[in-house]
Amino acid sequence: MKLLEGKNVIITGASRGIGTGIAQVFADNGANVAFTYSSSEAPALELEKELSSKGVKAKAYKSNAGSFSESQELVAKVLEDFGGIDVLINNAGITKDNLLMRMSEEDFDKVIEINLKSVFNMTKAVQRTMLKQRKGSIINMSSVVGVKGNAGQANYAASKAGMIGFTKSIALELGSRNIRCNAVAPGFIETEMTAKLEDKVVQGWRDGIPLKRGGAPEDIANACLFFASDLSGYVTGQVLNVDGGMLT
Ligand code: NAP
Secondary structure (H helix, E strand, C coil): CCCCCCCEEEECCCCCHHHHHHHHHHHHCCCEEEEEECCCHHHHHHHHHHHHCCCCCEEEEECCCCCHHHHHHHHHHHHHHHCCCCEEEECCCCCCCCCHHHCCHHHHHHHHHHHHHHHHHHHHHHHHHHHHHCCEEEEEECCHHHHHCCCCCHHHHHHHHHHHHHHHHHHHHHHHHCEEEEEEEECCECCHHHHCCCHHHHHHHHHCCCCCCCECHHHHHHHHHHHHCHHHCCCCCCEEEECCCCCC
16 A cells, blocks of 8 residues: 555645655655646646656646635645645745845745745645545645755745744644644755755755755655655654754
8 A cells, every 4th residue: 555545635836846756756655646836837747747657646737826816726626626635735935045135125025925925825725625624734845944044045044934833833723623734844955946056055065964965856755755644643743854964
């Protein structure tokens, strides 16, 4: 029996990087996967095909996680197409790095909207379904940067720290209905998001990691697999650092 056999999962932002890794690992474990993208239509449709070939139901949806109304519409469509939602993974995220001196109000607001408000939008949209089922698992993709801060990323760090407060609050609010809410805090994971950094910066990150390598999307997907499955049935309100020991 596969760990997520027959479970219906929504993942935001799975057209690339960590989200794609989660979608692949979840499909391998028997989950039906509904996932979103904002602009990368071609890779999203490619992923839809790849997941479907594994014998699970899979569908890509274009939806802006930062929009309250689009999140409501998305969840309604997924319910129509899949018949239920057992797991929500709030993974969509962006960076707009700059020192505070140069950070514009627009870049601060955008990062909070896409990274943090999206979590409110999507969690609120799935809440009714999970309450009715008296079961659900919500997983929020935070970051080590949300735990320890990072110069040049005040907007991003604030959004990721906010996700941790949100996670713990929802765990307290919905625990009595058997809905769990946990966060994963990835360290340095090698995706397009980190490919934007200079080589010198990337090497600096790798050198500072006790396991001496950047993580892969699968490393994060495996942590999500634990939180999504019944293996973590008695775990809620937690933040799991998946960072090669970076915060140790
Ligand atoms: P990525 O490669 O840049 O991929 C981001 C994904 O989010 C893409 O699928 C993108 O879709 C989607 N997205 C962006 N804006 C969106 C929106 N408004 N609505 C819906 N989807 C949207 O990033 P990643 O490295 O995989 O990161 C995934 C998550 O992990 C993020 O929350 C990030 O903050 C977090 N994280 C990453 C690292 C790391 O080292 N990589 C470390 C800690 C935490 P399009 O392709 O259509 O743009």
